[in-house]
Each structure stands twice: as structure tokens, then as C-alpha cells.
Amino acid sequence: MxxxxxxxxxxxxxxxxxxxxxxxxxxxxxxxxxxxxxxxxxxxxxxxxxxxxxxxxxxxxxxxxxxxxxxxxxxxxxxxxxxxxxxxxxxxxxxxxxxxxxxxxxxxxxxxxxxxxxxxxxxxxxxxxxxxxxxxxxxxxxxxxxxVAKEQFYEIPIDEKPVIRKKYNIPDNRFLVVGTGQIQYRKGIDDFVALAKRNPDITFLWAGGFSFGRITGNYKHYKELVNNHPQNCIFTGIVSRDEIRSLCNIADLFLLPSYDELFPMSILEAASCGAPIMLRDLDLYHNILSEKYIPCQDIEEMDAQLKKVSKDRSLLKHFKEMSKDVAATYSxxxxxxxxxxxxxxxxxxxxx
The missing domain is CATH 3.40.50.2000 (Glycogen Phosphorylase B;)
Structure with missing residues (x-):
């Protein structure tokens, strides 16, 4: 040696x-x-x-x-x-x-x-x-x-958040759901858009795009979905990690409706920015995240929880604290x- x-x-x-x-x-x-x-x-x-x-x-x-x-x-x-x-x-x-x-x-x-x-x-x-x-x-x-590094993903001052919302034409009092990652089936993009249709009073923003271009599974379908999304749904395309940090900071809720994952960096990035987290309740999250997120079995539960927390945002305070625990654990x-x-x-x- x-x-x-x-x-x-x-x-x-x-x-x-x-x-x-x-x-x-x-x-x-x-x-x-x-x-x-x-x-x-x-x-x-x-x-x-x-x-x-x-x-x-x-x-x-x-x-x-x-x-x-x-x-x-x-x-x-x-x-x-x-x-x-x-x-x-x-x-x-x-x-x-x-x-x-x-x-x-x-x-x-x-x-x-x-x-x-x-x-x-x-x-x-x-x-x-x-x-x-x-x-x-x-x-x-x-x-x-x-x-994730705290020097890159962290909570920004409150007075900076309206500037970021203005960039995306999102009113300060508008409930905002953010998701990040590649646009593909396993990320649950179809459910993300379906939830936007069910909740026109909430803005949904997905940061990410087609990292593998046309060889992305069912590319035509998802390209059509992105091009003809509901009015209250925003697709940013692929953005920098600095922009991801900004978007996680203005989120009232981070939502990842994936069907299959290992340990998404996106969850840690959102947690480090203090965003409450909602996930499709996959078994693989139980060991690594315990009960520090809002678990949902399917789109019906996601829809019910979204309607509940968007009407009473105080319900998210607990999960915001849980996100801080997640960030500390995986620092x-x-x-x-x-x-x-x-x-x-x-x-x-x-x-x-």
C-alpha cells in the first residue's frame, strides 16, 4: 500500500x-x-x-x-x-x-x-x-x-423573499408549492400537475427539466405536459443550485411525489432551507427521515393535505422544525x- x-x-x-x-x-x-x-x-x-x-x-x-x-x-x-x-x-x-x-x-x-x-x-x-x-x-x-453544505443551502432573510417571488410573479400571500428534480415519470410529475388543476388557488412550481433530453422515458408526453400546463403551474426548466436555494426558501411547502428514489438530494436541499416537506410515503423514507415529513399514500391524500395546510398555515410550523432536524442530521x-x-x-x- x-x-x-x-x-x-x-x-x-x-x-x-x-x-x-x-x-x-x-x-x-x-x-x-x-x-x-x-x-x-x-x-x-x-x-x-x-x-x-x-x-x-x-x-x-x-x-x-x-x-x-x-x-x-x-x-x-x-x-x-x-x-x-x-x-x-x-x-x-x-x-x-x-x-x-x-x-x-x-x-x-x-x-x-x-x-x-x-x-x-x-x-x-x-x-x-x-x-x-x-x-x-x-x-x-x-x-x-x-x-448538503450549509454555506450553499440555508434560510435567507425574510426581506429577500418578496424579490424572488416577484421574479416569478407570485404574490407574497399566495400559497406556493415547490418541487425539484428531473422531469420524468418516477418523479410523480403527472400527480404534481394534477394537483395544480385541483387547486387553482395554489401556485405550483417545478424546478428541473429534461436532463437526458429525448431519451427521457415518455418524452413526448412530458414535453406536452410542460408546454400546456395549468395557469397556476410553473416549470422553470433546469436552473442553477443557487436558484434552487432561492425557490426552496420561498416555498410554503416542498412536495416530492416520486414513486421511486434512493435518497434525493432535493429533500436535503429543501430541508436545509427550512421548507416543510410532503412526500409520497415510500418505505425507503421511514429509516432515513423517520416522521419528519408529511406522508401521503396517493394523490388523494396529497390533495386533502394541501387543502388543509394551505387554509391553516400554522399546521406547517411543526414540519418546518422537523426539516431543521433533518438538515442537522445530514449536515x-x-x-x-x-x-x-x-x-x-x-x-x-x-x-x-
Whole structure:
């Protein structure tokens, strides 16, 4: 092994997440790089996308084919292979649109990529079993949650909020529901728009777009939905993270009606901005968020809860405090040592 107790652990980060705007994978990747460079620079030495860099650990954030080929290099060269699991093969269903044989090949490739890793990191403990089912031994799967930086996602002063609302022509007293993420079926976009139709006295704003363009599943349908939305529904398209922060700050309620997720960065971003959160009550949220959000089983419950809290906003005070608890739990302070300890442990396992 190239490192010892006195030297830094060398980590080669491999990622193409920044090439596609508006997806959570890129946000999670950038947050981790910033965290390690800010708090762990004395113990960890990072390189980015160096195919032939010698390292104690090579950490794969995306499943690029070039990275797959790199994983076959000598362990003396690339060290311990770590795979960051931001999605599972089944979460691709309905998200991207490829010819069926090509889609099957891609899903098989993702499984093969994960099996190549010496260790996988999942952002939700519930997904350990799914990886075990595709051939990973339990001890080769670690859980480390997502997090967001307080310096980027935080509550802004009250006097700044009217300026942001004015930019989107939203009156100060108008109840605003905000959702963020890619426009695709699994995000529950159809329900988001249907709720807007049912509640014309509430403004619904979705920040996000078609990160994968025309290969987005059912692209024509969602393009039509965006182009012909209800008058009280706003689609911003893909925006910067600074704009996401602004929009989460002016939200009376953050709504993510997704059918399938791992651990959305969007939830942590909204929580860090103090927005009360409403979610489709997926089992995977129970461990990571406890009861710190408004749970809804379907669109009927979402509609009923929206009507209730929009008429009595005091009901949201409790969930605003719960969002602050979520932000504290998944803060950069709480994750700094977890990542450092993980890398130290992995570096000790490198054998030549």
C-alpha cells in the first residue's frame, strides 16, 4: 500500500456527473469533493478523473464504460475500487427510453459494473439487500447518506423573499408549492400537475427539466405536459443550485411525489432551507427521515393535505422544525468524519 500512518491517503475520483445538468448525482458528487477538500485535506489527497493515476483508492461516481475498463487495471495501480450507488438497475425503468434489447444490455452492464467494485456505498440502508440480490456480499456494501453544505443551502432573510417571488410573479400571500428534480415519470410529475388543476388557488412550481433530453422515458408526453400546463403551474426548466436555494426558501411547502428514489438530494436541499416537506410515503423514507415529513399514500391524500395546510398555515410550523432536524442530521459536520473513517478503513484493505 502506498500510504502509511504519516502520509495522506490518495483517492482518484472518477465521475462524469457534471456533464449532465440538473441531476442529483452531480450535486452529491460536488458536495463530497468540496467536503473532503475543505475538512479532510490534511489526511486525504484527491485527484479527479486521472485514468492512469496511482492511488490507494479509486472512487467511481458514475458508470462510464471507460471507468469500467479502468477497473481492470492492476490493484497496485488503482488500489481499492469503490462504487458510489446513486441508482439501481430497476430505477431505470420508465426513466430513460432506449430500444428494449439495448435497455436490457445497459441494465446488465450496470450490474456488472457494481460487481467489479471491491466496496459499494449506498445512500439508503434499504438498498443493501437489492445489491446483495445481484451478487454483492453484505460486507461489501456500506451505507453513507447524502448531505448538503450549509454555506450553499440555508434560510435567507425574510426581506429577500418578496424579490424572488416577484421574479416569478407570485404574490407574497399566495400559497406556493415547490418541487425539484428531473422531469420524468418516477418523479410523480403527472400527480404534481394534477394537483395544480385541483387547486387553482395554489401556485405550483417545478424546478428541473429534461436532463437526458429525448431519451427521457415518455418524452413526448412530458414535453406536452410542460408546454400546456395549468395557469397556476410553473416549470422553470433546469436552473442553477443557487436558484434552487432561492425557490426552496420561498416555498410554503416542498412536495416530492416520486414513486421511486434512493435518497434525493432535493429533500436535503429543501430541508436545509427550512421548507416543510410532503412526500409520497415510500418505505425507503421511514429509516432515513423517520416522521419528519408529511406522508401521503396517493394523490388523494396529497390533495386533502394541501387543502388543509394551505387554509391553516400554522399546521406547517411543526414540519418546518422537523426539516431543521433533518438538515442537522445530514449536515456536512456529521458526515466529515464518517467519510474520513471509511476511506481509512478501505485504504487499510488494499493488498498487493
Amino acid at each position: 502506498t500510504s502509511n500512518k504519516k502520509s495522506k491517503i490518495t483517492i482518484n475520483m472518477m465521475s462524469s456527473a457534471d456533464k449532465i445538468a440538473g441531476q442529483g448525482v452531480g450535486s452529491a458528487y460536488r458536495e463530497l469533493i468540496r467536503l473532503l477538500r475543505t475538512y479532510n485535506s490534511e489526511t486525504l489527497d484527491l485527484t479527479i478523473n486521472k485514468i492512469f493515476a496511482k492511488a490507494d483508492i479509486t472512487h467511481y461516481h458514475t458508470v462510464d464504460f471507460l471507468f469500467y475498463l479502468q477497473s481492470f487495471l492492476s490493484k497496485k495501480h488503482i488500489g481499492r475500487r469503490i462504487g458510489y450507488v446513486h441508482f439501481l438497475p430497476e430505477t431505470l425503468d420508465g426513466s430513460i427510453m432506449l430500444p428494449l434489447p439495448l435497455f436490457w444490455i445497459f441494465k446488465a452492464y450496470v450490474k456488472s459494473f457494481y460487481r467489479r467494485m471491491d466496496q459499494l456505498v449506498v445512500v439508503n440502508p434499504d438498498f443493501k439487500q437489492k445489491l446483495i440480490d445481484i451478487g454483492m456480499e453484505p460486507e461489501r456494501v456500506s451505507y453513507i447518506p447524502n448531505f 456536512e459536520e456529521s458526515l466529515t468524519k464518517i467519510w474520513e473513517d471509511f476511506y481509512k478503513e478501505q485504504a487499510e484493505l488494499v493488498k498487493y
